[in-house]
Amino acid sequence: MARMATNRRVAISTVGAWLAGFLIFFPILWMVLTSFKTELEAFAIPPSFLFFHWTTENYATVQERSDYIHHALNSIIIAGGSTLIALLIAIPAAWSMAFSPTKRTKDVLLWMLSTKMMPPVGVLVPIYLIWRDFGLLDSLTGLVIILCLGNLPIVIWMLFTYFKEIPKDILEAARMDGATIGRELIYVLTPMAIPGLASTLLLNLILAWNEAFWTLNLSTLNAAPLTVFIASYSSPEGLFWAKLSAASTLAIAPILVLGWFSQRQLVRGLTFGAVK
Amino acid sequence: MATRQTQLLARTLLTPAVALLFVWMIVPLALTIYFSTLHYNLLDGDTQQFVGLENFRYFLTDPAFLASLQNTLVLVGSVLGLTILLGIPLALLLDQPVIGRSFVRLMVIAPFFVMPTVSALVWKNLLMHPVSGLFAWIAKSFGLTPIDWFNDAPLFAIILIVTWQWLPFATLILLTALQSLDEEQKEAAEMDGARALSTFVYITLPHLARPITVVILIETIFLLTVFAEIFVTTGGGPGLQTTNIAFLIYSQALIQYDIGSASAGGLVAVVIANIVAFFLVRIVGRNLEA
Numbered sequence: 001m002a003r004m005a006t007n008r009r010v011a012i013s014t015v016g017a018w019l020a021g022f023l024i025f026f027p028i029l030w031m032v033l034t035s036f037k038t039e040l041e042a043f044a045i046p047p048s049f050l051f052f053h054w055t056t057e058n059y060a061t062v063q064e065r066s067d068y069i070h071h072a073l074n075s076i077i078i079a080g081g082s083t084l085i086a087l088l089i090a091i092p093a094a095w096s097m098a099f100s101p102t103k104r105t106k107d108v109l110l111w112m113l114s115t116k117m118m119p120p121v122g123v124l125v126p127i128y129l130i131w132r133d134f135g136l137l138d139s140l141t142g143l144v145i146i147l148c149l150g151n152l153p154i155v156i157w158m159l160f161t162y163f164k165e166i167p168k169d170i171l172e173a174a175r176m177d178g179a180t181i182g183r184e185l186i187y188v189l190t191p192m193a194i195p196g197l198a199s200t201l202l203l204n205l206i207l208a209w210n211e212a213f214w215t216l217n218l219s220t221l222n223a224a225p226l227t228v229f230i231a232s233y234s235s236p237e238g239l240f241w242a243k244l245s246a247a248s249t250l251a252i253a254p255i256l257v258l259g260w261f262s263q264r265q266l267v268r269g270l271t272f273g274a275v276k
Numbered sequence: 277m278a279t280r281q282t283q284l285l286a287r288t289l290l291t292p293a294v295a296l297l298f299v300w301m302i303v304p305l306a307l308t309i310y311f312s313t314l315h316y317n318l319l320d321g322d323t324q325q326f327v328g329l330e331n332f333r334y335f336l337t338d339p340a341f342l343a344s345l346q347n348t349l350v351l352v353g354s355v356l357g358l359t360i361l362l363g364i365p366l367a368l369l370l371d372q373p374v375i376g377r378s379f380v381r382l383m384v385i386a387p388f389f390v391m392p393t394v395s396a397l398v399w400k401n402l403l404m405h406p407v408s409g410l411f412a413w414i415a416k417s418f419g420l421t422p423i424d425w426f427n428d429a430p431l432f433a434i435i436l437i438v439t440w441q442w443l444p445f446a447t448l449i450l451l452t453a454l455q456s457l458d459e460e461q462k463e464a465a466e467m468d469g470a471r472a473l474s475t476f477v478y479i480t481l482p483h484l485a486r487p488i489t490v491v492i493l494i495e496t497i498f499l500l501t502v503f504a505e506i507f508v509t510t511g512g513g514p515g516l517q518t519t520n521i522a523f524l525i526y527s528q529a530l531i532q533y534d535i536g537s538a539s540a541g542g543l544v545a546v547v548i549a550n551i552v553a554f555f556l557v558r559i560v561g562r563n564l565e566a
Contacts, residue, residue: 006373013372020366021383024443028386030410031398043408046417089296092289100286108294110557115301117553119501121522122546125529125539126307149300156293181285210391212504217530227504230393234508241401248394259389260382267452271494275449275487 028252035059035245042242058246065243068250071229075251077140078215078225079208082147083155083201089148090155091197095189098163099171109160116153120213131218140223146214151204158203158269162196199265202258209255226251305546311539318533331540341541343516344524351435351520352499356492358439363446363491364484368476370447371454388444392504399437400426400509430510430518437505442498446491453487454480486559493556500549521545 033049034042041052062068097105127146128137136142166189174188212227219228230251233244259266267275312332315325335341366384374380387395403410404425412422425433457480465475501522506512512519512527519527525545529538 010373010375013369014375017369017372017374017377017380020369021380024440025383025386027395027398027403027440028390030402031394034402045408045413047410047413089293093293096286096289100282102283102286106561108290110561112293112297113560114553114557115297117497117549117556118301118305119497119522119545119549121501121503121525122542122549123304123308124525125311125535125542126304128529129307129535130304149296152293152297152300181282206389210389212392213501216393216504216507217526227391227393230391230397231504231508233397234393244397244401248398252390252394255391256386256389259385263381263385263448266385266388267449270445271449271490275452275490 028256031245032249034242035249037242039239039242042245043239058242059250061243062247062250066229066232066247068229068247071224071226072250074140074223075209075225075227078143078147078223079205081140081144082151082208083204085144085148086152086155086204087159087197087201090152090159090200094156094159094163095185098160098166099168109157112153112156116150120150124217127214128217136218138219138221138223142218143215143223143225146218147208147211150211150214151207154207154269155200155204158200158265159193159196161268162200163193165196166192199262200269202262203265203269206255206259206262308539308542308546311535312543314536316535318535327536331536332544335537335540335544340516340519340524341521341544344519344521347431347516347518348500348520348522350431351438351502352496354435355438355442355499356495358435359442359446359495360488360491362439362443363450366443366447367450367454368480370451384447385444387440388442388448390441392441393508395441396437396505396508399440400433404433426510427514430514434502434505434509434518437509438499438502441505442495445495449487449491450484453484457483489559490556493552493559496552497549497556500545500552521548 035058036054036056037048037052038055038057041048097109131137131142134142136145170188170192171184174184179188209225210227212231215225215227216231219225230247233240233247313326313328315327315330316323370377370381370384401409406412406422406424406427409422411425415422423429461479462475465479470478502520503522503526506518506520506523507526510518512523521541522545525538525541528534528541
């Protein structure tokens with residue numbers, strides 16, 4: 001009797017969860033399907049769900065029309081560059097606060113967090129003017145700098161929460177054995193910190209890849225990453241849905257895969273350790 | 277037990293990050309404050325004139341400000357409400373024994389990784405288009421008149437898109453919290469004959485109070501500055517119907533080139549965000565001690 005009730009419960013919740021999951025995922029699925037249709041079929045009513053003439057011509061058109069590869073490379077440089085530089089600055093800082101905390105460490109951490117609370121639009125005007133005067137508008141350097149600064153607090157926080165979980169006794173044991181700080185870093189700390197470093201790297205790549213305030217406002221063509229490339233499809237030009245879908249699929253596919261890998265760290269990173 | 281040498285080292289390692297963030301916070305903010313007191317329009321050449329608080333008076337009494345403040349509040353409030361009201365049942369569902377749970381989880385989390393420009397344009401064109409969108413086709417199959425989303429209910433359309441983007445975040449956080457809930461406590465309640473509803477109200481919901489607060493605060497920070505979704509779909513229109521504070525400041529700065537007024541608006545946005553940040557920092561800080 002009890003067993004039957006459990007089976008029924010599993011069946012009901014399974015059906016419910018799959019239905020909800022499918023509904024939430026549907027817009028993405030629909031976009032991918034549309035990207036393989038011809039423009040006429042993409043616009044057709046009633047829509048065809050699977051039985052249409054599958055074609056990959058939209059993907060070729062997207063590349064010809066607006067040089068997808070150029071913008072994809074920009075996205076890789078901007079997201080990768082800003083994340084790596086942020087890590088280089090954040091690792092020593094987080095290491096220092098996790099292993100040699102002082103009375104003020106907590107205040108410093110909270111202050112760093114508060115810089116992330118500043119709405120970007122509040123400093124849009126000065127940043128735009130400074131960027132203009134230094135010739136940084138529509139340059140990769142300019143976007144790497146701004147995204148690096150914008151994500152630095154999150155990087156430091158994530159690393160700090162990971163570093164704090166490394167048992168201190170191990171470091172002390174290494175120190176007793178006469179290890180210098182350099183050796184301590186390379187042989188003891190690094191291997192234990194790699195999982196935390198990897199998830200910090202992943203989450204920040206995702207955030208930088210999808211950042212769409214500074215990229216839209218500070219770049220137009222040369223340095224434009226995929227967010228801006230997609231925005232160029234906002235003015236309709238004849239039948240363009242299949243092309244829009246193909247461009248969108250290309251823009252989100254790499255980061256969706258990375259995102260699925262890092263989903264378990266997502267909660268921790270985005271709540272600054274407040275929910276684990 | 278740290279020696280003076282390691283303390284010095286620790287401080288040296290911390291300095292670059294602190295210095296950078298300090299400059300990043302102070303310089304643009306100081307400039308914004310400075311510009312907000314000037315009559316300064318890029319179209320007038322380089323004439324700058326001190327006008328005191330004139331820009332604030334202009335910005336705060338501009339009917340566009342009240343409209344955009346209202347839109348901002350409606351947008352933030354609705355998305356918060358929807359993501360939490362839908363997120364709780366969804367998290368509870370995913371916490372049940374579900375066959376293929378990790379795959380369902382992947383589907384649910386996916387929208388969070390879609391860049392804002394993509395989700396906005398895909399929703400606007402493929403789903404919400406009044407003639408050939410999927411929603412229009414569904415409405416017609418039930419004999420209803422399709423809704424012309426971006427003309428008849430533009431702000432609601434934006435709300436739906438943003439909710440779709442943030443629902444995964446709320447669900448994932450609530451699910452993480454649910455999974456840390458003590459199973460024994462729930463089982464004990466069931467043994468005592470508690471019904472599912474009272475277990476939920478008296479055990480699960482109180483346990484979720486903190487994660488819900490965290491969701492509200494973090495989402496608010498991001499939702500106050502929703503920009504790309506409006507930029508690529510409506511451009512703030514029709515009229516001012518979808519202009520929020522972030523978009524209003526953007527249009528004053530980079531469309532009308534009114535540096536003074538946009539700066540005053542920027543400071544208003546900073547003040548609003550800081551009120552929220554104050555509470556968030558306190559909650560996170562309390563957790564840091566625990």
